[in-house]
Amino acid sequence: MNLNLQNDLCVFDIESTGLDVSKDRIVELSMLKINTNGEEKKLTLRVNPEIEISKESTEIHGISNEDVKDEPTFKALADQISTFIGDADLAGFNSNKFDIPMLAEEFLRVNHPFDLSKRKFVDVQNIFHKMEQRTLVAAYKFYCNKDLVDAHSAEADVIATYEVLKAQVERYEDLENNVNFLADFSTQNKFKIIDFAGRLAENDEGKAIYNFGKHKGKTIEEVDQKEPGYYGWMMNGNFPRYTKAVLKNEMEKIKAKRQADKKIKKEREAQRLENKLEALKNKFGN
Numbered sequence: 001m002n003l004n005l006q007n008d009l010c011v012f013d014i015e016s017t018g019l020d021v022s023k024d025r026i027v028e029l030s031m032l033k034i035n036t037n038g039e040e041k042k043l044t045l046r047v048n049p050e051i052e053i054s055k056e057s058t059e060i061h062g063i064s065n066e067d068v069k070d071e072p073t074f075k076a077l078a079d080q081i082s083t084f085i086g087d088a089d090l091a092g093f094n095s096n097k098f099d100i101p102m103l104a105e106e107f108l109r110v111n112h113p114f115d116l117s118k119r120k121f122v123d124v125q126n127i128f129h130k131m132e133q134r135t136l137v138a139a140y141k142f143y144c145n146k147d148l149v150d151a152h153s154a155e156a157d158v159i160a161t162y163e164v165l166k167a168q169v170e171r172y173e174d175l176e177n178n179v180n181f182l183a184d185f186s187t188q189n190k191f192k193i194i195d196f197a198g199r200l201a202e203n204d205e206g207k208a209i210y211n212f213g214k215h216k217g218k219t220i221e222e223v224d225q226k227e228p229g230y231y232g233w234m235m236n237g238n239f240p241r242y243t244k245a246v247l248k249n250e251m252e253k254i255k256a257k258r259q260a261d262k263k264i265k266k267e268r269e270a271q272r273l274e275n276k277l278e279a280l281k282n283k284f285g286n
Contacts (some may be wrong), residue, residue, distance in 0.1 A: 001170045004038045004092035004177040007120070008088035011165070013158040014099045017053045021101045021197060023048030026074060027063050030105075030154035032162050033088055041133040043084050043156045070175050075110040082107070082114055089179050096187070101196035101240055103222065109243040120179045123279045124165045125222045127187035129272040131172060136160060143167035168238075195243040199234075200250070208250040220247070221254045224274045 003009065012031040018024035030044040046063070046072040060066050060284065074081075092099045098122060128139050140160045141149040144167055150156040165182075169175050175185065187193070191201035191211060196223040200220075201211040207219045215223045223230050231251055235244055 001177075002038050003034070003169060003179070005034065005165060005179060007179065008036060008086060009034045009122075009179060009213040010085045010088040010090055011158055011162045011267045012085075012095070012099060012103075013092055013154045013161065014102050014151070015063055015154050016057065016102060017049050017051055017228070018057050019098070021098065021105055022238055023062070024102070025051055026106055027053060027057075028061070028069050028154045030158045031084060032158050033084065033086075034162070035258060036076050039286070040154070041084075043080075046076055050161065061154075078107060078110055082112065087119075089120040089122065089164060089183070091124060091161070091179075091182075093125065093128075093157065093164075094125040095211075096121055096123040096126065096193070097198070104196065104242040105240055108245060120183035121186075122165070122179055122182045123170070123186040124161050127168055127182065128164065130185070131168065136164070139164045143267060151240045156249055160248075163167055169230060195246040197240045197243045199239060199243045200246055220250050224254065226249070 010031055010033045012029065014026050014029040016024045016026055025089050026047050027049050028044070031042065033041045033043075035041075044082070044276050046068050050073055053063065053065050053089065090100055100116075104114065104116060128134065128136075132139065132142060134142065136157065137151055140146055140163070142205075142207055143164050144160075146160075146163075148156065148160050163274075169177050169182070175281045185229070191209065192198050193211070194202050194208065199210070199212050201209050203217075203219070204208050209219050210216055210223060215227075220231075230245070234247060
């Protein structure tokens with residue numbers, strides 16, 4: 001079956017130097033873009049991460065420092081990657097927690113514009129875990145009745161992920177065949193995560209909150225009023241660039257609202273004084 005797509009969908013997988021989104025880098029990126037008319041295009045790129053690949057990571061994906069030392073850097077590939085993705089929605093296996101924030105970090109690191117605000121994000125692993133509680137290899141066997149050869153090869157993983165996603169939609173009547181529903185369904189958290197890393201979220205009232213630590217569940221505005229240094233601690237701490245960018249944007253909105261409130265209060269006070277003065281004039285004459 002084919003997915004019912006309102007926008008193009010880019011299914012992708014990343015292999016990296018390690019698992020720390022804020023520090024590690026991409027060494028391989030494979031993308032499968034499905035247009036709304038069903039046309040498919042693939043792109044797989046090796047990337048020189050400009051840092052060492054951890055031994056543990058090489059043992060998983062098989063890519064060594066020697067393999068990528070002569071490959072182009074992400075900065076050199078950023079235009080090509082961004083153009084290939086275009087305005088597509090994004091999907092992957094564990095992509096909401098790892099692949100999407102890792103990709104966002106790379107674009108921010110090289111100051112390349114890549115807007116995530118209007119895209120939908122489908123995490124096939126979250127759908128899988130909600131329905132069956134297994135791994136990608138098991139998912140491929142379960143849904144597609146195939147053995148996943150070359151697991152942890154980015155291209156093999158991304159193709160398997162797309163096939164599993166289509167099979168999931170076909171298998172479960174509860175799953176609607178559209179990306180809006182799948183994006184909502186594959187979100188694990190109680191609150192809507194707004195930074196991918198899960199540090200920031202949106203509560204039921206639509207206000208930005210901290211989603212970790214001692215201020216978990218409190219709004220950014222509330223914390224800034226009581227402990228203004230917390231914002232600076234986060235901006236200077238070891239948090240993903242995208243988290244910091246979202247936090248900065250939320251703080252700018254909070255400051256703008258405060259300025260607007262001050263202006264309104266000042267205008268009301270001026271109007272009150274003007275009304276009082278006018279009343280005195282009417283009482284005692286000019």
